[in-house]
Amino acid sequence: METKFPRIPQYLSAPLQVLWFEPDDLAVCIISFMIASIFKGFFWFLILAGPFVYMRYKLKYPKSFLKHMFYFTGIKNLKHYPSIFYKNFNE
DSSP: OOOOOOOOOSSTTSOOOBTTBOHHHHHHHHHHHHHHHHHOGGGGGHHHHHHHHHHHHHTTSOTTHHHHHHHHHTSSOOTTSOOTTOSOOOO
């Protein structure tokens, strides 16, 4: 009987990628597609321009800056971290 183990990536620090898109780039692609589907017309240009502009913009900032921006605005909490509204934190 053969046991199935999860695939171990070659480099642990390498991000998950679909083609050349990282997960946040892929999210921009999907959101661009949704906007283009709703509004039609020249918004189809967003499917190409949106991810390209975001990828160029992302190069100026450190890794996962979007996740931290969501954290600072209160949209999403980071796992295993206290809320942004705590003034004191004791480990």
